[in-house]
Amino acid sequence: MFGLKAFGLGFTCIVAVTIASFASAAETKIVFNVDGQKVIGTLSTIDSNPKAPVVVMFHGFGGTRDELAIKDTKEGVFSRSARLFAESGYASLRIDFRGSGDSDGKWADTTFSGQIKDGIAAIDWLKASDKVDSSRISILGWSQGGLVGAHVAMARPEVKSxxxxxxxxxxxxxxxxxLGADSVAKGLTSPPDTEITSKLPWGADTTLKASFFQQMPTTSTIAAIAHYPGPLQVIVGSKDTTVTxxxxxxxxxxxxxxxxxxLDVFDTDHVFSAFTGPQMIDDHMVPATLEWLKKFNP
Known part of the structure; x- marks a missing residue:
């Protein structure tokens, strides 16, 4: 099962010009290859410390590396979090999984194993980089990115937290x-390349191949995290109606x-109240995460 496997891969990388900057950090677009496809990321580095500890960030289902737009701001959950991490001395790398955002590939071809492979490649890119302290890497995963993060941690157990x-x-x-029980049942019983369109709870349609569904019963977040010996923090919302x-x-x-x-439990939903503003991110999610980072990846 995927929860008990490590994925091996090779990759090459290209570092592009600086694309944005703010008070304490600079953001640079990076590219690395997985199975001949480009994975795009944003590397946030600390101006005053080229050897800062670093957090690699894995987005959720249907998301991108900046993640969900936060009401009353010009930032997404991950882009804002990266800025706040930088203000506390932490570099970060947030990536678009293949088939999402700016990375190569088609959304319909998304699978858990493919995203896990991308995540491992991101860790390995950081380990080869001279832009951060490659010996002080931590993982942050949200929603489906949390499933991915657990598997990446199993494959790269040397990560600090x-x-x-x-x-x-x-x-x-x-x-x-x-996605609906009918879609899942169809996906489990159809040929792997069969495209299945499902209606999401907020009304949008999404199309994925049956291969995505067929990895559901064989991909275990529990089994993966059981094989990670390092420090684990889980943050959830008591009002979450998506992961319940x-x-x-x-x-x-x-x-x-x-x-x-x-385990940290906050009075919020699956998107950490992003639809109402940045308060939950600013006052709870990022501070709690930083507390964990400063303890185990100082």
Whole structure:
């Protein structure tokens, strides 16, 4: 099963010109290759410390590296978090998985194993970089990116710490709610290249191949995190209706993980109240994550 495998790969990288900057950091577009396709990322580095510790950030289902737009701001959840991390001395790398955002590939070809492979490649790119301290890498994954983050941590257990925001724990259960039980049943019983269109709870349609669905019963976030010996933080919202039930879904990862760990539960939803403004991100999500980082990846 994918929860018990490590994925090997080779990659090359290209670093482009600086594309943005703010008070304490500069943002640079980076590119690396996985299976002949380009993965695009944004590397946020600290002007005063070229050897800063670094957080690699994995976005959620249907998301991109900047993530969901936050009401009353010009930032996404991840782009804002990266800025706040930088202000506290942490570099970061946020990537678009293949088939998402600016990276190569088609959304319909998305699979858990493909995203895990991209995530491992991101870690390996950082380990080869001279822009950050390659010995001080942490992982942050949100929702489906949390599932990915757990598997990447299993494959690269030398990472200093892992933080999972509202991670998908039981894919069959979560995606039956998100994509519909009929779509999941069709995906499980159709040839892998069959395209299946599902209506999301907010009314949008999404099309994925049956191969995405067929990895649901064989991809275990629990099994993956059980193989990661380092510090684990899980942050969930008590009002989350996407990954449920909470906080039980978050707690089960701690139950199977052996090592330093913590569960934080906030009075918020699956998107950390981004639709109402930045307060939850600014006052709870990022500070709690930074507290964990400063303890285990100072």
């Amino acid at each position: 892992v933080t999972l925001w509202a991670p998908v724990v039981t894919p069959l259960y979560t995606y039956a709610g998100l 039930p909470q906080p039980a879904s978050g707690q089960v990862l701690l139950d199977y993980h052996d090592g330093e760990e913590r």
